[in-house]
Amino acid sequence: MDFSLNEFQSMLDDSVEKFVSNEYDFETRQANAASDIGYGSATWQTFCELGWTAMPFAEADGGLDGGPLETMILMQQFGRGLVVEPYLANIILAGGVLRRLATAEQKTRWLQPIIEGQMQAALAFAEPQNRYEFGEITTTAVAAGDGWVLNGKKSVVLNGGNADVLIIPAGGDGMCLFAISADSPGIRRQDYQTVDGSRAADITLENVAVGADALLGKVGDGRATLEAVIDDAILAVAAEAVGIMRALTTKTVEYSKNRVQFGVPIGSFQALQHRMVDMLTASEQSYSLLLWATMANADKTDEAKRAINAIKYQVSTAGTYVGQEAVQLHGGMGMSWEFDVGHYFKRLSVIAQIFGNADWHLDRLAK
């Protein structure tokens, strides 16, 4: 098989690699995360200028026609640099819905400003009661006049507090997806920080009246689209997790070479060497599975769906393992806020749970 990158992919990989190495050190990341919006607005503008926010969209929509492989390249580097900017929320989740369902008018209104960085977006896929069953929603959409009235609650909406546009699944069995302005009357948002340094919001919709043009696609299109978008998101965070695991393995090995106890570097202890070999193995096995899963989905093979479950199971378990080991082998330093390792671990811990945890995906593979 040929795993080499084509020219476009190599250039993309180089450009993100350079950005992370030269312009996005840990201090920058922490400063961006600590701001009111939880990311760097200047950094986000850079992403727009470099074309990264246009990556997965069709050329006709002002995009670069990238597919799962391009997203994988980008997200792996984002993982390596522990990038906190809301690429997942804007481009993969909200953007993923819009590119699939939006009309030309809707794209002009919502998608263009997202690509250009003039608007922030969020997809409210989780509800208080549905845990990982995103298809099972209780938010209602009732036809009223020309439009709709929405009622319900949405949980832990990534980037929800920053969003100018919210994508809201509503309507149960005949699920619809609506694109609505976040300042519509009847919307209450509780915005908060998340443990990985980013931001989310709990959102209540109370008699939110929207026009007919808020509906994306047709009535009943929601469920399949939501599932496809979540699959994309799983591939994206899996790539990010691989980037993080590889970074943590490298950092731990480096630390073990420099940290001297009992008169020798701790990396000279066989008991610790074997554990770092296990970390490496977990990271590289995850990368291998990521390649398979991403290609299966790029090529839409029969295995595509199983590959989604498999890679999410893999990064949930391997990510937790590598994260915990990295902290343990760094000792107190791994516990320190001032040091990057603990923050990588926290992001892996979040990735382990979002879009279904290890058990949830393993159950689907076992059926």
Add this chain to the structure above:
Amino acid sequence: MPIEPEDQINYQKALFDKGWAAYNWPVEYGGTGWSLVQKYIFQTEMANADMPIFIPFGVGMVGPIIYSFGSDEQKQRFLPDILESNVWWCQGYSEPGSGSDLASLKTRADRDGDAYVVNGSKIWTTLAQFADWIFCLVRTSSDVARRQEGISFLLIDMQTPGVSVKPIITIDGSHEVNEVYFENVRVPAENLIGEEGKGWTYGKVLLQHERTGTAGVAYTKYRLRKLRAQAQQSVRGAVPLSEDHNFMRKIAAVEVELKALEYTELRTLAAVSSGKAPGAESSILKFKGTELQQAVDALYMEAAGYYALPYVPEQYVLGFPEDDRIGEGVETDASPRYFNYRKASIYGGSNEIQKNIIAKHVLGL
């Protein structure tokens, strides 16, 4: 989680009024004189009632050192205030360059007339920001055959000129630990415990205490019961976790391991009660105890699902009105606790060090 020092002191004083502050001390110093089994029952009942922890550095740690190795003057001077929680103590052991290899510590105490002059720094010092006094392992001599022999046990008033405290924030965002600096700090020689150069021996006794104290079986059992109870409920209208077979199997598996550890602890107790010294079991207790503690924390995290994500430090301290609360029940502090307690396999001699001790002293390797 976060701690208000006044509340903590009032709580400890309330226990003192009950006669329970120094439940582990002999009667002559104001303790209960309880047998090991009575102490065990007390600890278990405290955990069952979800009582806050008693900060261990005074009553649990330096107190026993003082009444075991200190002079009569030191006993009279320090023990009553420890007993009544009038003085907050912290522990100065680890240093930036001396973690698992504690005996390599470099903080110096040089004799100058009737005082020691202390220079160096201690790290990961828990709650030093509230402490009035610190007990330290310091190096009084480098000219010794074994580096352990140059270490002494010194009590230092935190108000002494030259002592400064710098906070270290941990990954859960809390301020529990600190770095403590000593710059030409003059400490009266009368604050030396026991003999110069014997500090390591005294400190080791203390670590033994710390290691048995950290098994936390009773509290881990309590937390598991709480999790099981919440799993039966429908949180926010969700399907109860008890219907998730995978999750309940994990709870059951931890319960089995915990039961085993409880009986390991009881075996230790039985041995010590019949006059034998605690040995290898105490190291097993520490590393197994922290592993299970962390396993339960991970289950809380898992139970929280999406509500493991919010990081809302205010609500752990103040509590939010119901309408504004983010997450419910076990969810509200699941992830900060999970992140914070990754420390448990690191402090008090990392789990790797515990295994080294067992390999050496039990297996004879």
